[in-house]
Amino acid sequence: MKGIVKLLTLTTVAGLFFLTSCKDDEVPKSNLVFDEIAMEVKESDGTPASFHPLLFDNATGREVAVQLTLDRPLAETSVIAFSVEGTAKTNSTTNPVGDFEIKENAKNITIDKGETSASILIQLYEDEGFEIDNNDNLFETVIIKLTSVVSGTAIIGTDDTFTLKITEDDAVVFLDWDDGDNVAPPDRGDVDMDTYLFLDGQTVAGSAESGSAAVEAFNIPAAYPNGTYGVSYTYYSGTSDALKFFSIMFNFGGTMNGGTYNAFNGPALEFTQDYKLVNINKYDEPGAPEPIVVQTMTKNGFNYSNITQITKPATGSRMDISGDFAGLRSQTLHPIEAGKAERLFSLLKGR
Ligand SMILES: [Ca+2]
Ligand SMILES: [Ca+2]
Ligand SMILES: [Ca+2]
Numbered sequence: 634m635k636g637i638v639k640l641l642t643l644t645t646v647a648g649l650f651f652l653t654s655c656k657d658d659e660v661p662k663s664n665l666v667f668d669e670i671a672m673e674v675k676e677s678d679g680t681p682a683s684f685h686p687l688l689f690d691n692a693t694g695r696e697v698a699v700q701l702t703l704d705r706p707l708a709e710t711s712v713i714a715f716s717v718e719g720t721a722k723t724n725s726t727t728n729p730v731g732d733f734e735i736k737e738n739a740k741n742i743t744i745d746k747g748e749t750s751a752s753i754l755i756q757l758y759e760d761e762g763f764e765i766d767n768n769d770n771l772f773e774t775v776i777i778k779l780t781s782v783v784s785g786t787a788i789i790g791t792d793d794t795f796t797l798k799i800t801e802d803d804a805v806v807f808l809d810w811d812d813g814d815n816v817a818p819p820d821r822g823d824v825d826m827d828t829y830l831f832l833d834g835q836t837v838a839g840s841a842e843s844g845s846a847a848v849e850a851f852n853i854p855a856a857y858p859n860g861t862y863g864v865s866y867t868y869y870s871g872t873s874d875a876l877k878f879f880s881i882m883f884n885f886g887g888t889m890n891g892g893t894y895n896a897f898n899g900p901a902l903e904f905t906q907d908y909k910l911v912n913i914n915k916y917d918e919p920g921a922p923e924p925i926v927v928q929t930m931t932k933n934g935f936n937y938s939n940i941t942q943i944t945k946p947a948t949g950s951r952m953d954i955s956g957d958f959a960g961l962r963s964q965t966l967h968p969i970e971a972g973k974a975e976r977l978f979s980l981l982k983g984r
């Protein structure tokens with residue numbers, strides 16, 4: 634009797650053992666998730682290398698690694714498909730200067746057997762545009778979602794979606810004016826002013842709408858080189874002999890003269906000066922002098938320092954050197970488009 638019980642027990646144990654070993658034969662799955670589900674980065678690193686390669690010599694953009702983790706080493710090499718959405722644009726044939734690119738494979742990721750982590754690499758590019766959307770958001774997004782397991786032993790876990798927020802980091806300069814006839818603002822009268830930014834004698838940004846209807850505005854990409862920049866505010870045409878003008882600056886990537894001015898509805902760094910009829914310079918007419926630099930600023934990475942007051946030329950608003958600026962007004966110098974500039978400017982005025 635005792636022997637039979639013993640035998641039964643052994644059988645039961647053997648049976649259990651058999652079941653367990655059967656389970657061990659199944660290939661274990663590894664749960665795959667994003668380490669962080671959100672990350673925020675600036676559009677550039679404040680140096681020319683972070684520009685899109687089509688915009689600046691030797692620029693490469695910069696890499697952001699999105700980390701993924703597996704809860705146990707992969708039993709088999711796995712291929713996981715992902716989707717890429719969001720407001721940022723990838724490089725394409727119709728849009729060669731994109732905001733980003735997924736490096737290597739933009740549709741799926743292969744993780745080797747034995748691995749416990751992986752990464753999806755995003756190459757980010759600084760561009761020349763000041764990117765603010767219709768809801769006044771100063772950022773773009775790249776949203777990566779793990780969608781399916783193509784092959785292998787990975788399974789997609791709960792944290793399957795990652796959002797990269799790319800924040801605009803440029804500086805913006807507005808130019809507005811008042812023709813001084815004491816009519817309530819907005820009162821630019823018949824005055825047309827333009828503004829340009831120079832580096833080493835080259836025009837690197839500017840805004841030159843025709844007529845007096847629109848405020849002028851341009852951005853300075855944060856990836857522009859370090860150096861001393863010059864700004865001109867030119868009285869292009871008009872009949873005012875008591876023109877007051879205002880330069881209104883913001884920087885969304887860093888500081889200006891040590892202060893923070895990173896919201897259109899917050900404080901701005903402001904400068905003012907006045908011109909008379911003698912300051913008129915139709916710089917794009919044959920033989921006309923160049924727009925004169927009346928303010929300088931030193932860029933170092935994201936920050937601007939030594940931003941001077943606007944100097945008033947003693948005689949006229951012109952340099953003695955004669956430059957050929959014919960056609961300058963029609964060049965593309967990435968001004969902020971008139972409609973958008975006006976809208977942004979209305980945000981300022983409401984502050
Ligand atoms: Ca961009
Ligand atoms: Ca931009
Ligand atoms: Ca930027």
Ligand SMILES: [Ca+2]
Pocket residue numbers: 825826827840841842843844849869
């Ligand atoms: Ca103008």
